[in-house]
Amino acid sequence: MLGPLRRPRWASSPKPSSKISLISQAQRRADRNDQFYDLQLGVAQYSPFVDQSYPNRVFWGDTHLHTSYSTDAGMIGKVLGPDEAFRFARGEKVRASAGTFAQLIRPLDFLVVADHAENLGLAPMISESNPGLLANIWGRKLHDLVKGGDPIGAYVEWGAALNEATDMINDDGLQRTMWNRIVESAERFNQPGTFSAIHGFEWSSGPNANNLHRVVMFRDDADKVEDLVPFSTYDSSDPEDLWDWLERYEEKTGGQVMAFAHNGNLSNGLMFDNEKMNGEPIDIDYAERRMRWEPVYEVTQMKGDGETHPMLSPNDEFADYYTWDRGNFGTELKTPEMLPREYARQALARGLKYEQEIGANPFKFGMIGATDSHTSLATTREDNFFGKASIVEPGTGENRYEDFIVQPVILGEDIAIRHYEALASGLAGVWARENTREAIWDAFKRKEVYATTGSRITVRVFAGWDFEEDEVHRPDFAQTGYARGAPMGADLFAGPEGVAPSFMVRALRDPDGANLDRIQIVKGWVDDAGEPQTKVFDVVWSGDREPDAKGQLPAVGSTVDGAEYTNTIGSAALGGFWTDPEFDPAHAAYYYVRVLEIPTPSWLAYDEAFYGPLDLPEDAVMVQQDRAYTSPIWYTPG
Numbered sequence: 001m002l003g004p005l006r007r008p009r010w011a012s013s014p015k016p017s018s019k020i021s022l023i024s025q026a027q028r029r030a031d032r033n034d035q036f037y038d039l040q041l042g043v044a045q046y047s048p049f050v051d052q053s054y055p056n057r058v059f060w061g062d063t064h065l066h067t068s069y070s071t072d073a074g075m076i077g078k079v080l081g082p083d084e085a086f087r088f089a090r091g092e093k094v095r096a097s098a099g100t101f102a103q104l105i106r107p108l109d110f111l112v113v114a115d116h117a118e119n120l121g122l123a124p125m126i127s128e129s130n131p132g133l134l135a136n137i138w139g140r141k142l143h144d145l146v147k148g149g150d151p152i153g154a155y156v157e158w159g160a161a162l163n164e165a166t167d168m169i170n171d172d173g174l175q176r177t178m179w180n181r182i183v184e185s186a187e188r189f190n191q192p193g194t195f196s197a198i199h200g201f202e203w204s205s206g207p208n209a210n211n212l213h214r215v216v217m218f219r220d221d222a223d224k225v226e227d228l229v230p231f232s233t234y235d236s237s238d239p240e241d242l243w244d245w246l247e248r249y250e251e252k253t254g255g256q257v258m259a260f261a262h263n264g265n266l267s268n269g270l271m272f273d274n275e276k277m278n279g280e281p282i283d284i285d286y287a288e289r290r291m292r293w294e295p296v297y298e299v300t301q302m303k304g305d306g307e308t309h310p311m312l313s314p315n316d317e318f319a320d321y322y323t324w325d326r327g328n329f330g331t332e333l334k335t336p337e338m339l340p341r342e343y344a345r346q347a348l349a350r351g352l353k354y355e356q357e358i359g360a361n362p363f364k365f366g367m368i369g370a371t372d373s374h375t376s377l378a379t380t381r382e383d384n385f386f387g388k389a390s391i392v393e394p395g396t397g398e399n400r401y402e403d404f405i406v407q408p409v410i411l412g413e414d415i416a417i418r419h420y421e422a423l424a425s426g427l428a429g430v431w432a433r434e435n436t437r438e439a440i441w442d443a444f445k446r447k448e449v450y451a452t453t454g455s456r457i458t459v460r461v462f463a464g465w466d467f468e469e470d471e472v473h474r475p476d477f478a479q480t481g482y483a484r485g486a487p488m489g490a491d492l493f494a495g496p497e498g499v500a501p502s503f504m505v506r507a508l509r510d511p512d513g514a515n516l517d518r519i520q521i522v523k524g525w526v527d528d529a530g531e532p533q534t535k536v537f538d539v540v541w542s543g544d545r546e547p548d549a550k551g552q553l554p555a556v557g558s559t560v561d562g563a564e565y566t567n568t569i570g571s572a573a574l575g576g577f578w579t580d581p582e583f584d585p586a587h588a589a590y591y592y593v594r595v596l597e598i599p600t601p602s603w604l605a606y607d608e609a610f611y612g613p614l615d616l617p618e619d620a621v622m623v624q625q626d627r628a629y630t631s632p633i634w635y636t637p638g
Contacts, residue, residue, distance in 0.1 A: 054482040055431035055448060058458050059440060061110035062089065062378040063200070063428055064215050064262065064298060064370035069115040069182060070202075071158060073374035074123030076151040079390045080376035081124070082113045082182050086189035086197050089378050097390035102377050104384070105512050106456075109435050110196035111378060113182055114215045116204045117230035118162060119169060121178025126154075132177070138168035163209075167234040175229045187222050192436045199437075201230040203259070205237040207277075209329040209409070211266035214242060214294070215370075219441035220255035238277040240286070243293045258444060260365075262298035262372065264306050264347070266406070268328040269338030272347035272363055287360035296444050297365040299344045299451050299629055300426040301372045302388050303405060303417075307594075307629055308345040308534075311336065316536050317552075318596065321453075322423045322621065327415040330408045348632060349524035349532035352588045356526060366447030366489045366631030367592070369426025369454075380454035381513075382624070383563075385424040385603035392419045394607070401604075401616060420620050424603050425453040429628070431460070431487070447489025450630040457516070457628040458508040461488050461593045463635075465495035467502045469577040477506060488592070489631040494638055500583035501635060505539060506575045507595045507628070515570025517542060517556040517596040517625065521578055524632075525589040536594070540576030543569065558599040560623045563609035570598040590632040597626045 045051065068074030068081045079097045080088075088094040091107030115121075125133040126143045133139040138161075145154035161168045179201070186197040198217060205212040218225050231245040239261075246257050264271030276286055299306045304324030313319040327333045340346045344367060351363030371378050374389040387393050392400045406417035431448045432439040443449055450459060460478065464485030471480050481504060486492045492501055509516050518541035524534045538553050545554045559566045580591075605622045608614045 052479070053433070054478065055433055055443065056478065057432060057434075059109035059430045059432055059435050060456055061108050061112075061196070061428055061430065061440070062371050062373075062380075063112040063198075063217060063260070063368065064114050064202070064301065064372045065089075065111060065376065065378050066115055066202075066372070066374040067113055067376045068123050069121045069178060070374060071116060071119050071122045073389060075126075075155045075158070076123070076146070079374070082115075082185035082376075083188070085113050085376040085378070086111060086185060088376065090189065090195050094377065096377060096386055096393050097375065098393035098395050100393065100395050102379065102384070102386055104379070105381065107195070108378060110198055110430075110440050112198045112200040112215065112217055113186065114200045114202045114217075115182065117201050117232035118204055118234060119158070119167070120175055120201070120230060121181065122158070122169075125174065125178065130174070132171065132174045133169070136169050136171060162233075165233055165237065167232075170234075172229045176227055179228065179230055180226050183222050183226050190437070193434060196435055196437050196440050198440065199225045203231055203233065203242050205233045205239070205242075206329065207237045207270075209331040210268045210270045211263045211329060212237070212239060212261065212270060213263065214239065214259040214261050215298070216242075216246070216257060216259045217441065217444070218255065218257050219438055220253070220257075221437070224253040224255040239294075240277065240289070243289050246293050256441065258296070258441070259294050260296040260298055260368070261294060262301060262306075262370070263303050264342040264344070265304045265324050266328050267342055268332055268334060269341040272341045272350065274341070282354065282358070282362055284358045284360045287354060287358060287362035290362045291360075291364050295366060295447055296368055296449060296631075297344060298370050299367040300369040300423070300453050302422050302425060303372060305423065305425065305453065306342070306344055308343050309339050312339055312343060312346050313534065313536070318594075318625070318627070321624075321627070322421070322425075324406075324417055324421070326417065327406070327411070330406050330415055331410055333411065333415055344629075345522060345524065345534050346532065348590050348592075349526070349534050352524065352590065353526045353530065353532050355588065356530075364634065366444070366449050367451045367629050368428035368444075368449050369451035370428060371426065380424050380427050382424050382454065382601060382603045383606045385606075388419060388422055394610075398615075400607070401614065420604060420616055423453065427452045427454060427456065429456070429458070447631045448487055450488060450628055452628040453626045455510040455513040455597060455626045457510055457513075457595050457597070457626070459506070459593060459595050459628050459630055461503060461505045461630055461633065462486065463492045463501050463503050463591060463633045465499050465501060467504055467577070472504045472506065472575045472577045477504065480504075486633050488633060490633060492633055492635045494585065494636070497585075500580045501591075502577065502579045503539070503591065504575075504577055505593055506573070508573045509571075509597070514565065514597040514600045514626065515542065515567045515572055516574050517570055517598050518553065519574050519576050520594045520596070522592050522594055523580065523582075523589055525584075525587045527587070535582075537578065539578040540574050542571035542574065542598075556598050558623065560599050560601055560605075563601045563605045565598070565600050567598075586637055588637060589635045591635070592632040593628075593630040595628040599623050599625050
């Protein structure tokens with residue numbers, strides 16, 4: 001959600017759809033599997049690849065995209081629907097709601113249309129004067145306000161009810177109808193092997209305007225997900241109740257489903273809190289259930305980056321990346337003690353401490369990026385940013401920079417955040433063997449996924465006990481990593497006595513983007529005093545730079561000139577070998593990789609080059625460094 005009583009978003013009516021047969025997709029899967037019926041593993045083959053089963057491709061996608069079926073996107077009936085979202089993600093040219101054309105430089109591989117469950121499809125129902133909606137007194141009231149020329153009044157009316165968690169329509173039949181339309185759209189555009197249109201929605205819990213939202217993502221086809229009623233904040237604002245709903249779904253259908261949270265920076269300390277929603281301390285049951293149902297966390301997106309905070313990582317020169325730390329969704333200011341319970345790096349470290357204390361880790365999550373765009377357009381490149389919502393798309397004038405994302409409800413401007421502070425982030429990179437719903441979902445489940453802030457950096461990491469430095473540069477790097485080590489998202493258990501774990505890392509720049517500055521490893525552990533600790537290590541970097549006496553690596557430099565830059569600095573590819581110099585076998589630890597690009601222009605710089613000088617505030621970011629965060633590898637003693 002954009003927050004309480006947000007400004008309306010432009011919407012358009014969805015195209016009518018019809019049920020489609022699943023036979024063709026099932027047959028394609030069967031035909032694809034038939035080719036393996038006579039393969040005998042272990043028998044020598046001339047081709048060395050016929051019996052390889054490890055993930056060998058990275059697929060790119062967005063798991064958090066909204067369309068006109070989200071009420072905070074479509075109340076005025078001007079944004080695009082699910083069909084347009086899938087068409088755009090597959091690489092087609094689409095006319096955006098503000099009238100300009102949009103297209104990706106390269107198609108995505110998968111997409112989750114994750115519309116808000118709360119009054120799903122309300123804007124399209126108003127636009128089409130849906131008879132079921134008109135039969136509801138409150139639904140007719142909203143309809144008449146919009147049709148009478150007062151969409152803002154209708155949106156405020158709806159927002160007031162949402163803030164009270166009161167569903168004034170309360171019609172499961174309408175919800176099923178609108179959900180099935182989104183399901184049918186995904187089925188039309190799903191093409192196993194080429195593009196995965198994955199079913200999902202967003203549960204939008206926001207107690208006291210604190211963001212606890214989760215995206216729900218299914219592994220299944222329409223035969224299992226159709227006709228359900230998405231779980232909403234009207235049902236409960238407690239994540240544990242959402243997990244109960246997910247469990248009931250699996251028991252009833254035999255399907256598989258997961259959820260992942262986002263935007264801890266707007267939760268005011270609740271996202272990774274020490275307590276459950278009911279005020280009781282976290283226990284082993286909570287920890288195990290949270291990781292059963294929420295294996296992945298959305299660490300970066302349009303509303304601020306959530307890796308770490310400069311107050312939490314004062315020795316990390318790259319910690320202050322699009323930091324949103326003024327408060328929640330406009331009702332409460334941020335205080336310093338909230339920060340450790342909002343950011344991924346510190347939550348991962350605190351999770352290790354919980355494992356020591358209660359026997360399970362509630363924060364053992366992988367990391368992805370996503371857009372949270374409410375335009376139906378999954379754009380993440382700085383030079384192709386279509387904004388958070390249709391009202392701030394290119395061509396909307398000063399509103400593109402001045403519109404509130406976080407609008408102060410009771411406190412004033414000191415808590416407000418405007419659209420010029422938005423990121424063009426982010427994307428999920430997924431290591432899998434094929435582009436299908438099942439393979440993508442399975443990669444999320446085993447956490448072999450990673451986040452980028454928008455560019456398509458390819459990155460891979462393995463941890464092991466007996467890697468050799470030259471193996472990083474061998475062509476069978478991945479085969480070696482899987483055979484003798486642990487990939488991102490996995491566990492590394494105790495090794496030989498007196499041996500520290502080694503890491504092989506490779507990164508390759510986006511082929512249409514910037515060179516790489518450096519590869520770093522972020523380590524977290526719990527010290528002898530029982531306090532969570534984190535540290536950043538430079539592993540490999542471009543050029544002939546040398547660390548100074550304090551171990552600080554000089555900056556890579558910058559070629560940015562307005563909205564232009566060159567790849568005359570940095571490296572197109574980096575490969576590094578690193579052994580933990582501070583390893584203590586008695587201490588559990590996590591390790592994840594951060595890859596940094598060279599500096600590049602921000603979307604504001606591209607806007608200024610296209611539209612002319614902009615009157616932007618002094619804190620407007622004109623030069624930035626895109627980055628990738630892998631899911632961690634966890635070391636467990638014993």
